[in-house]
Amino acid sequence: MTDPTRIRNFSIIAHIDHGKSTLADRLLEFTGAVEQRDMRDQLLDTMDIERERGITIKANTVRIEYPAQDGHTYVLNLIDTPGHVDFSYEVSRSLDACEGALLLVDAAQGVEAQTLANAYLAIENGLEIIPVVNKIDLPSAEPERVSAELIGIVGGSDEDVIQVSAKSGAGIEELLEAIVTRLPAPEGNGDGPLRAMVFDSYYDTYRGVVCSLRVVDGHISDGEQVRFMATDLIESADEIGVLRPTASAVKRLSAGEVGYLITGIKEIDLIRVGDTVTDSIAPADTALPGYGEPKPMVFSGLFPTDGDEFERLREALDKLRLNDSSLVYQPETSRALGFGFRCGFLGLLHMEIVRERLEREYDLDLVATAPSVEYQAHLTDGASVQVRSPQDLPDPQVLASVSEPYVKVMVITPSEYVGTVMELIQQRRGEMGEMTYLTPERVELHYQVPLAEIVFDFFDQLKSRTRGYASMDYEPGEYRSSDLVRVNILLNGVPVDAFSSIVHKERAYRYGRAMVERLRKLIPRQLFDVPVQAAVGSRIIARETIKAQRKDVTAKCYGGDITRKRKLLERQKEGKRRMKMVGQVEVPQEAFISALRIDE
Amino acid sequence: MSDPVVRAAGERAVYVHVPFCHRRCPYCDFAVVDMERESSPVERYVDALVDEIGMAEDWAPVHAVNLGGGTPSVLATEQLARILEAISERFGLVAGAEVSIEANPEDITSQSAGGLVAAGFNRISLGIQSFDSGVLRSLGRLHDPRQAREATIAAKAAGIETVNIDLIFGTPGESTESWLETVRNALGLETEHLSAYALTVERGTALSRAVAGGDPGPDPDDQADKYEALAELIELDPYEVSNWARPGAECRYNLTTWAQGEYDAFGLGAHGHRGGVRTRNFRRLDVYLDQVEGGRRPVQGTEQLDPWEREKERLFLGLRLRNGVRAGAAGAALLDSVAGQRFQAAGILKAEAGRLLVTNPLFTDAVARESLALTPVS
Ligand SMILES: Nc1nc2c(ncn2[C@@H]2O[C@H](COP(=O)(O)OP(=O)(O)O)[C@@H](O)[C@H]2O)c(=O)[nH]1
Ligand code: SF4
Ligand SMILES: [Mg+2]
Numbered sequence: 007m008t009d010p011t012r013i014r015n016f017s018i019i020a021h022i023d024h025g026k027s028t029l030a031d032r033l034l035e036f037t038g039a040v041e042q043r044d045m046r047d048q049l050l051d052t053m054d055i056e057r058e059r060g061i062t063i064k065a066n067t068v069r070i071e072y073p074a075q076d077g078h079t080y081v082l083n084l085i086d087t088p089g090h091v092d093f094s095y096e097v098s099r100s101l102d103a104c105e106g107a108l109l110l111v112d113a114a115q116g117v118e119a120q121t122l123a124n125a126y127l128a129i130e131n132g133l134e135i136i137p138v139v140n141k142i143d144l145p146s147a148e149p150e151r152v153s154a155e156l157i158g159i160v161g162g163s164d165e166d167v168i169q170v171s172a173k174s175g176a177g178i179e180e181l182l183e184a185i186v187t188r189l190p191a192p193e194g195n196g197d198g199p200l201r202a203m204v205f206d207s208y209y210d211t212y213r214g215v216v217c218s219l220r221v222v223d224g225h226i227s228d229g230e231q232v233r234f235m236a237t238d239l240i241e242s243a244d245e246i247g248v249l250r251p252t253a254s255a256v257k258r259l260s261a262g263e264v265g266y267l268i269t270g271i272k273e274i275d276l277i278r279v280g281d282t283v284t285d286s287i288a289p290a291d292t293a294l295p296g297y298g299e300p301k302p303m304v305f306s307g308l309f310p311t312d313g314d315e316f317e318r319l320r321e322a323l324d325k326l327r328l329n330d331s332s333l334v335y336q337p338e339t340s341r342a343l344g345f346g347f348r349c350g351f352l353g354l355l356h357m358e359i360v361r362e363r364l365e366r367e368y369d370l371d372l373v374a375t376a377p378s379v380e381y382q383a384h385l386t387d388g389a390s391v392q393v394r395s396p397q398d399l400p401d402p403q404v405l406a407s408v409s410e411p412y413v414k415v416m417v418i419t420p421s422e423y424v425g426t427v428m429e430l431i432q433q434r435r436g437e438m439g440e441m442t443y444l445t446p447e448r449v450e451l452h453y454q455v456p457l458a459e460i461v462f463d464f465f466d467q468l469k470s471r472t473r474g475y476a477s478m479d480y481e482p483g484e485y486r487s488s489d490l491v492r493v494n495i496l497l498n499g500v501p502v503d504a505f506s507s508i509v510h511k512e513r514a515y516r517y518g519r520a521m522v523e524r525l526r527k528l529i530p531r532q533l534f535d536v537p538v539q540a541a542v543g544s545r546i547i548a549r550e551t552i553k554a555q556r557k558d559v560t561a562k563c564y565g566g567d568i569t570r571k572r573k574l575l576e577r578q579k580e581g582k583r584r585m586k587m588v589g590q591v592e593v594p595q596e597a598f599i600s601a602l603r604i605d606e
Numbered sequence: 607m608s609d610p611v612v613r614a615a616g617e618r619a620v621y622v623h624v625p626f627c628h629r630r631c632p633y634c635d636f637a638v639v640d641m642e643r644e645s646s647p648v649e650r651y652v653d654a655l656v657d658e659i660g661m662a663e664d665w666a667p668v669h670a671v672n673l674g675g676g677t678p679s680v681l682a683t684e685q686l687a688r689i690l691e692a693i694s695e696r697f698g699l700v701a702g703a704e705v706s707i708e709a710n711p712e713d714i715t716s717q718s719a720g721g722l723v724a725a726g727f728n729r730i731s732l733g734i735q736s737f738d739s740g741v742l743r744s745l746g747r748l749h750d751p752r753q754a755r756e757a758t759i760a761a762k763a764a765g766i767e768t769v770n771i772d773l774i775f776g777t778p779g780e781s782t783e784s785w786l787e788t789v790r791n792a793l794g795l796e797t798e799h800l801s802a803y804a805l806t807v808e809r810g811t812a813l814s815r816a817v818a819g820g821d822p823g824p825d826p827d828d829q830a831d832k833y834e835a836l837a838e839l840i841e842l843d844p845y846e847v848s849n850w851a852r853p854g855a856e857c858r859y860n861l862t863t864w865a866q867g868e869y870d871a872f873g874l875g876a877h878g879h880r881g882g883v884r885t886r887n888f889r890r891l892d893v894y895l896d897q898v899e900g901g902r903r904p905v906q907g908t909e910q911l912d913p914w915e916r917e918k919e920r921l922f923l924g925l926r927l928r929n930g931v932r933a934g935a936a937g938a939a940l941l942d943s944v945a946g947q948r949f950q951a952a953g954i955l956k957a958e959a960g961r962l963l964v965t966n967p968l969f970t971d972a973v974a975r976e977s978l979a980l981t982p983v984s
Contacts, residue, residue: 534952556827556830557804557830560804566863567886569884575978
């Protein structure tokens with residue numbers, strides 16, 4: 007067992023691209039955890055998608071052994087955190103398993119909004135923070151200015167800020183020393199009954215369910231019978247171990263240590279992240295405080311293009327959920343798209359990632375409906391209902407009002423862009439709150455904005471209007487009553503649920519117009535004229551017509567070459583298989599995907 | 607047996623492909639040898655044809671012979687006569703058999719037309735395409751409207767029983783007025799038969815490259831308008847999507863192909879259908895010649911359909927005929943299918959006395975496509 011006073015558990019809080027993965031690589035390399043020859047860039051980002059997008063969506067841990075200048079060898083557990091707004095709940099979980107955090111900021115960029123939000127979170131959780139300025143090797147680096155920003159946030163003085171280059175390795179040893187000397191050792195009762203927190207879990211094809219654990223009290227031994235307190239499952243600890251960063255089994259993990267646990271559990275969904283593992287014979291009385299369920303913010307229907315794939319989609323979602331407890335879904339039936347699932351996501355990026363993983367890892371062909379937030383409909387009889395899908399919005403006759411979720415948005419921007427940012431927020435029905443100058447050049451702005459207005463392309467807009475300099479973060483706020491209507495899209499007089507959307511009254515016309523125009527271009531001509539209409543209630547607000555096809559025949563039979571003609575027709579028919587019949591209208595899959603695309 | 611289609615289903619026909627053309631037209635993707643740009647061993651080819659015909663399996667006398675291309679009219683009268691003789695010798699011709707040739711107007715004079723009659727041809731199909739010299743130019747044709755008229759008159763005067771005029775409509779740049787003028791000219795020549803095809807962009811042609819490069823392609827709505835205008839003006843009987851004839855002057859060879867009848871085929875890239883097997887010949891001239899000269903049949907591939915596929919093929923081919931097709935098992939499956947019901951609701955498909963009919967020929971492919979995807983009703 008490891009002496010708890012020689013353990014340091016920490017995370018790195020950093021904005022995307024500020025160098026977290028590179029720094030992790032350097033730490034591993036410096037301490038010899040990874041042989042030079044095994045070194046590849048960004049060891050911690052294990053999944054394909056992470057590598058391609060350059061983001062980390064799973065918390066990973068790694069154990070490093072560091073012989074410090076005081077002559078003792080310390081065990082450093084680095085608990086990786088994701089870097090995107092959509093995943094802040096995972097950040098807070100990772101922080102829960104730590105006593106300290108490195109607040110890593112790019113010397114050429116300065117503090118960004120998300121970093122600040124996560125830093126506040128860490129401070130609230132009572133974590134010790136070491137401010138670190140990275141990329142000091144860059145010619146454009148401004149370590150003094152950035153240090154000043156960091157001090158403004160976490161306090162302290164210039165000497166407390168560690169300056170490193172994760173690229174060259176400069177300052178790494180100084181940083182390791184600071185981790186050992188400035189971060190507290192884990193507390194906990196080494197002799198008490200076992201209590202270990204499951205702070206993450208994932209599914210491994212060969213091993214089944216793998217749990218990431220932080221032992222708080224007591225110890226867990228190889229082969230012992232453990233109990234998951236929330237679910238009351240009793241299982242044998244088939245393997246426990248640590249990631250160095252490759253998995254390596256150990257006999258025991260004791261208070262303060264971080265590692266993994268493999269039991270016989272293969273079924274998805276049996277393990278709950280936030281659960282407490284205890285000993286089945288000498289159990290603890292009370293479980294550790296768990297985590298709040300992450301709250302999905304964006305909802306969208308996912309439908310297999312091939313109706314027969316519904317069960318496969320369910321299995322794939324079940325599997326994904328094991329690695330991503332923030333994903334929620336329930337079966338949904340669409341008149342246009344058949345059977346599928348209404349899924350809840352943390353944000354648009356999360357939605358995209360899930361969809362991409364389903365398509366790539368599970369080889370599914372999917373149509374996603376327009377994303378929606380969760381509205382509350384207040385009925386004339388005083389009752390309220392949740393509305394996660396436009397179809398769920400009750401009829402106007404019984405509807406008293408609709409309220410929508412607002413979020414608290416924090417934006418950090420260079421002062422020269424304050425006007426631009428305000429203008430954008432105003433267009434998005436936002437309300438200005440506090441405004442603070444971090445330094446004379448950088449401003450922190452607070453707003454209340456309807457979630458529906460920011461969830462789609464707000465982030466991209468903010469970036470492009472501030473030439474990439476502004477950053478943002480948001481957290482859930484309150485529900486407020488708004489003037490919202492459902493715009494229905496009718497094809498040949500039949501409403502197509504997949505295209506309807508809840509929008510602010512003032513946007514209804516624009517949405518309807520854009521949708522019917524797009525659909526007219528995307529849907530091929532049919533045997534008859536097809537009206538495409540946008541309607542609010544019974545009022546038609548926009549209309550286009552897809553003119554009937556006039557001709558579907560080619561001339562010759564190629565001098566007796568029947569085979570060729572037949573094959574041509576068969577090929578064309580094959581192309582039509584990817585069409586969905588909506589009422590009497592054949593709609594290509596592509597129309598759903600393109601029409602629902604948010605870009606304009 | 608008055609219905610020519612029913613009769614054709616039981617007939618035997620021969621197709622002979624003559625690939626040579628003075629110049630390849632930009633829209634054409636047939637097996638063609640461009641005489642301007644490629645070596646054109648015409649005499650050697652005719653020898654090969656005669657040899658290939660000699661290698662054919664025994665058959666009863668045939669009801670129809672068609673020389674297609676390419677441009678068979680580039681051959682000399684003696685060469686054409688040799689080919690017909692080879693066929694007569696190998697199979698024999700029934701009394702009153704149709705003997706047809708495709709010809710380009712620039713090759714037809716009173717003299718050559720007389721030669722054709724003497725050689726035994728009783729039907730000629732003239733590749734006139736248009737009576738608008740601008741349109742003819744964009745189609746890459748070598749004749750002008752005057753030659754087209756003269757060739758038709760010469761063919762009639764020589765005593766060829768059936769003269770067909772081939773037209774193409776919907777060439778980009780062809781105005782509605784130009785097309786109406788073409789139709790009036792063609793009808794004014796009072797032939798027994800007329801074919802009209804919408805210009806189609808085939809893959810791999812100069813036209814398809816031009817369209818891909820941004821040139822305007824044919825407009826389907828314009829083509830639909832023109833088709834309807836022709837159907838309105840013409841007094842001949844429509845008997846297939848693209849064909850009109852005086853009763854009794856329908857093309858027997860073509861009817862045989864649509865009625866799923868049998869035809870043996872000779873020459874470069876030719877397609878045959880005998881004994882339920884579809885065959886296709888090599889499409890490269892050197893390979894074709896090599897095979898035949900080596901004493902081998904130049905068949906590149908064969909295809910034999912299972913009974914259900916064959917039944918569907920019968921339906922898809924028959925749907926092109928304006929009197930429709932016997933419904934049979936495939937027709938029943940079509941009527942039963944979602945698509946079939948959709949077509950009936952849209953008034954495109956009609957079932958009547960055990961027959962199926964595409965009432966608007968402009969949608970023939972839409973119905974055919976669905977027919978080929980049918981599964982048998984159990
Ligand atoms: N010049 C320089 N570049 C760095 C340094 N640290 C990281 N980078 C680069 O910054 C980019 C983002 O780094 P990465 O570790 O992926 O950031 P992460 O998104 O926070 O994980 C990569 O191109 C790194 O090579 C540094 O100290 N100096
Ligand atoms: S003349 Fe006929 S066969 Fe020859 S290239 Fe032109 S269209 Fe093709
Ligand atoms: Mg990274």
